[in-house]
Amino acid sequence: MTKINLNRLDPQFKNRVAEQPGGEGLKACFACKACTAACPIQPLDKRYDPRKIIRMVLLGMKDQVLGSDFIWLCSSCYSCQEVCPQNVRFTEVMYAIKNLAAQEACIPPGLMAQRSLLRKHGRLYEVGEFENEKRLKFGLPPIIEHPEDFEKLLPDQSVGV
Amino acid sequence: MEALLYLGCTVPIRNLNYEVSARLTAKALGITFRDLEEFSCCGFPLKSLNVEDTMVTAARNLALAEREDLDICALCNACAGTLNEVAHQIRTRPEIREKINQRLRPIGLHVEGKVRVRNFMRLLWEEIGVEGIRKAVTRPLEGIMLAPHYGCHYLKPSELNVGFDSSETPRTLSEMIGATGAEVVNYPSLLDCCGGGLLGMSEEVANAMAARKLVDVSKTGAHALVLVCPFCNVMYEGQQKKIAKSTGLDLKTPVVYYPQVLGLALGMTSEQLGFKLNRIKPASLLKIVEG
Numbered sequence A: 001m002t003k004i005n006l007n008r009l010d011p012q013f014k015n016r017v018a019e020q021p022g023g024e025g026l027k028a029c030f031a032c033k034a035c036t037a038a039c040p041i042q043p044l045d046k047r048y049d050p051r052k053i054i055r056m057v058l059l060g061m062k063d064q065v066l067g068s069d070f071i072w073l074c075s076s077c078y079s080c081q082e083v084c085p086q087n088v089r090f091t092e093v094m095y096a097i098k099n100l101a102a103q104e105a106c107i108p109p110g111l112m113a114q115r116s117l118l119r120k121h122g123r124l125y126e127v128g129e130f131e132n133e134k135r136l137k138f139g140l141p142p143i144i145e146h147p148e149d150f151e152k153l154l155p156d157q158s159v160g161v
Numbered sequence B: 001m002e003a004l005l006y007l008g009c010t011v012p013i014r015n016l017n018y019e020v021s022a023r024l025t026a027k028a029l030g031i032t033f034r035d036l037e038e039f040s041c042c043g044f045p046l047k048s049l050n051v052e053d054t055m056v057t058a059a060r061n062l063a064l065a066e067r068e069d070l071d072i073c074a075l076c077n078a079c080a081g082t083l084n085e086v087a088h089q090i091r092t093r094p095e096i097r098e099k100i101n102q103r104l105r106p107i108g109l110h111v112e113g114k115v116r117v118r119n120f121m122r123l124l125w126e127e128i129g130v131e132g133i134r135k136a137v138t139r140p141l142e143g144i145m146l147a148p149h150y151g152c153h154y155l156k157p158s159e160l161n162v163g164f165d166s167s168e169t170p171r172t173l174s175e176m177i178g179a180t181g182a183e184v185v186n187y188p189s190l191l192d193c194c195g196g197g198l199l200g201m202s203e204e205v206a207n208a209m210a211a212r213k214l215v216d217v218s219k220t221g222a223h224a225l226v227l228v229c230p231f232c233n234v235m236y237e238g239q240q241k242k243i244a245k246s247t248g249l250d251l252k253t254p255v256v257y258y259p260q261v262l263g264l265a266l267g268m269t270s271e272q273l274g275f276k277l278n279r280i281k282p283a284s285l286l287k288i289v290e291g
């Protein structure tokens, strides 16, 4: 066990996670480990352990959780929350944690790039003539971008409105 | 029956074989798809950054569909799951509905969460059914062995799939494959997640997740793995070569979309169904069916 530096614990951390949409049921966890056993990532990367992540949140280990790169490994497969006897919606809890990490500016570059594309085009892939010509060859209607709504819909840098 | 076809971002650019075969088979079975040009991304890619951004992006599409007073049919599991979940939140949580509508106001939209969102399989299952498909088949796929892959967001979270399928013992895709006359192949890792969600974070872990299923399926001797989601395709078709290389395994499992095999059973040609875009050619399958 690594020693926990108590000075760096943030007692408000669990409340902040629980306040995010999806984070609500977090405190009901009784550490049974069913989520960990169901998680497909856990056997492949031991650092990623749902039950342990919840413990860390409940203990207030904010920096260790938000600053770690393993929180981005969740595949969002919902296996953990399907098996939880306490109705902890852990897949959603992970989104709550990642949202907080994003507010503190620990964002994987790929995700930020996707967000910029979305604000600019309203889609993940830009659609140009080439794409629509290919579609036409298959008898498919053209895709027309409607980007105008997205600058209004997604505030600039809104990570953490 | 009529529904709005929700394409999302990926299918209409990268998976034309899926789109073309879904449109053709739907039409043949009496389903009318209408396109809504203004549909954009479902919001799923924003969820890790900001859940509320995902909700407004999804809600924009839902609001557009409400104006047309038609239900949505989505081809991608992740799109269907996201739109469905957000519609559910809007319906059941007034404070969320209020917040989302505030953010939709500047673009002149309003949402109530009235439209129903289904993925293509659920639409087929509920509107046509196994019997309906069986009756429509003109060229039963006899002698073809097919392995289903449902995908996590097809089955879960299960509260969104009440009355449709079970996340532990799924049967819808398998039975719909069976309705084409093909033999459904079972394998141990049926419920495995493809790992696509973390490809951008760790290719190594993602590939390890997809590998087990590819190995299992190739051992069964199935003619193809049958998918219903473009994301799962990224892993099983797109990454297959790399996975074979890194594991040293001899993998060559063709990957097809359900409406492609359905279309074959309905008498359509492999050309109509976009098979030339399948990257690992299901050569022996097509040979049996088309000679």
Ligand code: SF4
Pocket: A028, A029, A030, A031, A032, A033, A034, A035, A036, A050, A051, A054, A083, A084, A085, A086, A087, A088, A090
């Ligand atoms: S399954 Fe639920 S109760 Fe058990 S450890 Fe995981 S989150 Fe906690």
Ligand code: SF4
Pocket: A035, A038, A039, A040, A041, A042, A050, A073, A074, A075, A076, A077, A078, A079, A080, A081, A090, A091, A094
């Ligand atoms: S959703 Fe994430 S934490 Fe839960 S089982 Fe899947 S990968 Fe593990």
Ligand code: SF4
Pocket: A124, B007, B008, B009, B010, B011, B040, B041, B042, B043, B044, B045, B076, B078, B079
């Ligand atoms: S889930 Fe992906 S493909 Fe589907 S609309 Fe959303 S971003 Fe696009």
Ligand code: SF4
Pocket: A075, A076, A077, B077, B078, B150, B151, B152, B153, B154, B192, B193, B194, B195, B196, B197, B229, B231, B232
């Ligand atoms: S198998 Fe992977 S891509 Fe497919 S639905 Fe599940 S998480 Fe998404």
